[in-house]
Amino acid sequence: MGVGSSHGNGLFFRTLTEKQAEEIHLASCQILEDTGMVIHHEEAVELLRQAGAHVEKGNRVYFPSSLVKKALQTAPSRVTLYNRKGEAALHLEGSNVYFGTGSDTLNYLDPFTFERRSWTKADVANAIRICDKLPNIDFVMSMGLLSDADPRMINREQYAIMVQNTEKPQVVIAEDGATLQDIIEMAACAVGGKEQLRHKPLFMIYTEPTSPLQHPKESIEKLLIAAENGVPSNFACGGVAGASVPTTVAGALVQANAEALSGLVIHQLKAPGAPFVYGYGNSPLDMRSMQAVYGTPEAVLFQGGAVDLAHYYQLPSWGYAGCSNSKVCDEQAIAESTMFTLMGALQGCNIMHDVFYMEFGITGSLELLVISNEVIGRTRRLLKGIDTDKESLGVEAIKRVGPGGNFLGDDHTAKHFRDNWFPDLSDFNNYENWTADGSKTMIDRARDRIKLILETHQPKPVSEEVKAQIEEILRKAQEKFGGKF
Amino acid sequence: MSDFSSLAELVINGNYNGAKDLTQKLIDSGADPIEIINQGLMAGMDVVGVRFKAGDMFVPEVMMSARAMSTGIELLKPLIADSDMPSAGKVLIGTVKGDLHDIGKKLVVMMLESAGFDVVDLGVDIDPDAFVNAVKEHSPQVIGLSALLTTTMLSMKDTIEALKEEGLRDKVKVIIGGAPISQSFADEIGADGYASDAGTATELCRNLIA
Numbered sequence: 200m201g202v203g204s205s206h207g208n209g210l211f212f213r214t215l216t217e218k219q220a221e222e223i224h225l226a227s228c229q230i231l232e233d234t235g236m237v238i239h240h241e242e243a244v245e246l247l248r249q250a251g252a253h254v255e256k257g258n259r260v261y262f263p264s265s266l267v268k269k270a271l272q273t274a275p276s277r278v279t280l281y282n283r284k285g286e287a288a289l290h291l292e293g294s295n296v297y298f299g300t301g302s303d304t305l306n307y308l309d310p311f312t313f314e315r316r317s318w319t320k321a322d323v324a325n326a327i328r329i330c331d332k333l334p335n336i337d338f339v340m341s342m343g344l345l346s347d348a349d350p351r352m353i354n355r356e357q358y359a360i361m362v363q364n365t366e367k368p369q370v371v372i373a374e375d376g377a378t379l380q381d382i383i384e385m386a387a388c389a390v391g392g393k394e395q396l397r398h399k400p401l402f403m404i405y406t407e408p409t410s411p412l413q414h415p416k417e418s419i420e421k422l423l424i425a426a427e428n429g430v431p432s433n434f435a436c437g438g439v440a441g442a443s444v445p446t447t448v449a450g451a452l453v454q455a456n457a458e459a460l461s462g463l464v465i466h467q468l469k470a471p472g473a474p475f476v477y478g479y480g481n482s483p484l485d486m487r488s489m490q491a492v493y494g495t496p497e498a499v500l501f502q503g504g505a506v507d508l509a510h511y512y513q514l515p516s517w518g519y520a521g522c523s524n525s526k527v528c529d530e531q532a533i534a535e536s537t538m539f540t541l542m543g544a545l546q547g548c549n550i551m552h553d554v555f556y557m558e559f560g561i562t563g564s565l566e567l568l569v570i571s572n573e574v575i576g577r578t579r580r581l582l583k584g585i586d587t588d589k590e591s592l593g594v595e596a597i598k599r600v601g602p603g604g605n606f607l608g609d610d611h612t613a614k615h616f617r618d619n620w621f622p623d624l625s626d627f628n629n630y631e632n633w634t635a636d637g638s639k640t641m642i643d644r645a646r647d648r649i650k651l652i653l654e655t656h657q658p659k660p661v662s663e664e665v666k667a668q669i670e671e672i673l674r675k676a677q678e679k680f681g682g683k684f
Numbered sequence: 685m686s687d688f689s690s691l692a693e694l695v696i697n698g699n700y701n702g703a704k705d706l707t708q709k710l711i712d713s714g715a716d717p718i719e720i721i722n723q724g725l726m727a728g729m730d731v732v733g734v735r736f737k738a739g740d741m742f743v744p745e746v747m748m749s750a751r752a753m754s755t756g757i758e759l760l761k762p763l764i765a766d767s768d769m770p771s772a773g774k775v776l777i778g779t780v781k782g783d784l785h786d787i788g789k790k791l792v793v794m795m796l797e798s799a800g801f802d803v804v805d806l807g808v809d810i811d812p813d814a815f816v817n818a819v820k821e822h823s824p825q826v827i828g829l830s831a832l833l834t835t836t837m838l839s840m841k842d843t844i845e846a847l848k849e850e851g852l853r854d855k856v857k858v859i860i861g862g863a864p865i866s867q868s869f870a871d872e873i874g875a876d877g878y879a880s881d882a883g884t885a886t887e888l889c890r891n892l893i894a
Binding site: 603607608612613616617629630631 | 744747786881884
């Protein structure tokens with residue numbers, strides 16, 4: 200087992216040394232064994248007790264280190280997410296990196312009226328359509344909370360919108376186990392049955408402990424359902440350094456790692472070998488504003504540590520990218536989101552979410568999404584490193600062109616210039632041509648692109664039959680709630 | 685597909701070996717050399733021009749297409765009287781006195797040639813008299829002056845003055861370009877045009893000759 204991420208042609212990045220990873224691992228195991236966790240779920244406590252954990256006061260569970268070791272042995276080191284067509288789309292393994300949006304923002308920054316307002320179902324459908332079109336957005340999450348849905352039905356309604364507006368894989372939030380069961384049903388309809396879904400998972404579920412050191416009933420419920428159904432799952436603490444996890448990066452890593460490992464142990468006890476994606480987040484508390492903020496240098500370093508621990512454990516990794524604390528899509532938004540995206544990619548974080556998050560995740564911006572798509576494109580080129588094969592060294596071309604010549608007219612240029620990155624949204628014109636095109640700034644061009652995609656892009660729909668089945672699942676859920684809210 | 689449109693296609697794809705072979709084949713079969721140029725080689729370059737402008741083709745690909753066209757034209761030249769040779773126009777170009785920079789100027793030359801212009805490139809460090817003599821010798825419709833330095837760009841004015849003294853100024857359009865050059869400088873020294881990049885320079889020459 201080794202830490203660090205190997206990208207193209209020898210490009211390598213790591214945050215921790217192997218020794219540091221081990222120190223953190225041992226410290227986390229110590230916390231698990233000496234301090235333990237409070238687990239608000241009877242079945243999980245029973246599973247742990249039978250496996251040899253010490254239980255006090257009914258739900259305080261102390262994890263022997265051997266349980267961690269055993270779970271790490273059964274958990275797979277790679278997980279694949281498939282698209283709606285059943286094609287392998289995200290290979291979560293090694294140093295592969297994938298990017299997607301975030302879920303459940305409260306506000307939508309309307310790119311046309313510039314209002315900050317609540318999301319509607321139509322807004323989420325449009326946002327998912329844009330994700331469907333953007334080549335560097337690999338998976339989707341639910342974008343925004345629906346203001347025009349029954350509040351008990353929000354995650355189900357979001358899923359119905361996602362699965363019908365893109366073929367890309369999803370990462371899903373569910374209010375509780377029953378919601379997750381319905382989402383599994385909807386996904387199964389879309390891919391041709393539950394067995395097919397287990398074989399080729401279309402989505403991953405995001406579940407989380409409540410730091411410090413507590414596991415809510417719903418989180419464990421979802422974790423166990425996921426394990427049973429072969430739905431890939433994480434168990435990712437969203438730590439707030441200085442409040443729910445220690446303020447030091449290392450301390451936050453120790454505690455978050457302990458929480459993630461405890462989730463892994465429960466998950467693997469329920470279904471040994473079930474797909475688990477390791478990771479957690481950290482939004483340090485700003486000690487002036489009392490906000491949990493995204494993408495500070497410490498948060499980015501924390502992610503590097505988490506990913507190196509994932510490599511140390513040989514588990515797929517989960518993390519963040521493309522998110523910001525800014526209230527509008529301004530210079531701060533691009534600075535913060537771009538740094539996180541580039542660093543996350545170098546860290547080799549397998550599946551990064553929250554691209555398009557503004558205002559600590561309270562608001563979502565499609566402009567930031569579209570601009571991040573370009574930033575991810577640049578980043579992906581960087582990860583390829585420097586090819587030094589004979590053809591790339593270009594010795595023959597240099598000899599051919601000679602002193603005072605020009606490579607522009609040479610075959611070598613014509614053959615290889617397309618290997619280089621090309622801007623899609625960035626402007627590389629000179630001043631005269633830029634003004635002739637209307638002197639548009641990046642955000643103007645992002646808004647033009649949003650408009651163009653909405654006017655022209657229609658994602659591949661699900662069949663009428665699948666559509667009807669999804670509606671029926673929603674109807675039945677609504678019925679169980681005793682009709683409309 | 686006719687042989688002419690196949691030839692155009694080879695030019696569009698930048699297949700200069702293929703274009704050379706097919707041009708030779710057409711010559712051997714007795715096709716009219718002017719038609720080979722107009723309906724084959726130039727027709728291909730016209731498509732390239734449109735695609736380049738639309739952003740669908742990139743400069744190195746345009747260069748390969750231009751090379752395909754010129755390999756064909758080289759074979760046809762001996763068969764056509766100079767006066768009958770199809771051309772978008774003749775442009776004389778050089779970097780002005782005291783300045784050795786020429787990458788930008790070379791880009792302009794390549795773009796002009798690929799657009800079907802006949803280009804005479806005098807090279808670098810060309811003094812006003814040398815430009816005057818070259819205008820007398822080649823009778824271009826356009827003369828392009830290039831400079832990278834703020835110190836050498838002043839020589840552009842001297843060159844225009846020298847053309848005036850020799851009574852050549854109204855026989856030729858003068859265009860200027862280079863990093864320190866602007867439209868206002870062009871106006872100030874009495875040039876006929878300024879282009880900010882090689883693509884625009886080609887357009888400018890077309891407009892000035894039309």
